[in-house]
Amino acid sequence: MAGGWIEQLTGSLEQKKQYRQYKTRVERLPADYRAAATALERYLMYFGAITKGDVLVSMLGDLADLFEQSSADETPIREIVGNDPVEFAETFMRNYTGGQWINKERERLIKAIDAAAGDVAKEKDS
Known part of the structure; x- marks a missing residue:
């Protein structure tokens, strides 16, 4: 019971564990792949504005998978990112838009404009 309350305040302990595992995976990459993955992570964190922890750890896990496999296959970094x-990065991010805070704001905007335009009342009458 207390664990659930603590997770409400601090976030999922499992997701924190997954994030630490991701960081360890990236740290094990060869220097050039590590630098590229770290740069992409930084951009995705700023650009993506993901608020759902499960979406974030899924995205980062996929990023680690991509760079681990590319490193193992000796795929040049330019062949990965073009x-x-x-x-x-932005194309990669589109796979994880469900966790972005902007989605909530988009819904809020649509509802506000619908209400202002009288569309809400029309929907209820239908």
């Missing part, structure tokens, strides 16, 4: 790393 010539535009920003485009790569």
Whole structure:
């Protein structure tokens, strides 16, 4: 019972464990792959604005998988991210939009405009 309350305040202990595992996995990568993965992580954390821990650890786990496999296959970093790393990162991020805070704001905006335009009343009458 107390554990659930603590997790409400601090977040999921399992997700924290998964995040630490991700960091360990990235730390084990060869230097160039580690640098690329770390740079992508930083950008994704800023750009993605993910608020759901499960989505975040899933995304980071997939990023680690990608770089571990690429390292094992000796795939050049440019073959992974292409010539535009920003485009790569943003395309990668689109797979995890369910956890972004902006989704809640988009819904809030739509509801506010619907209410202001009178669309809410029309839906109830239908």
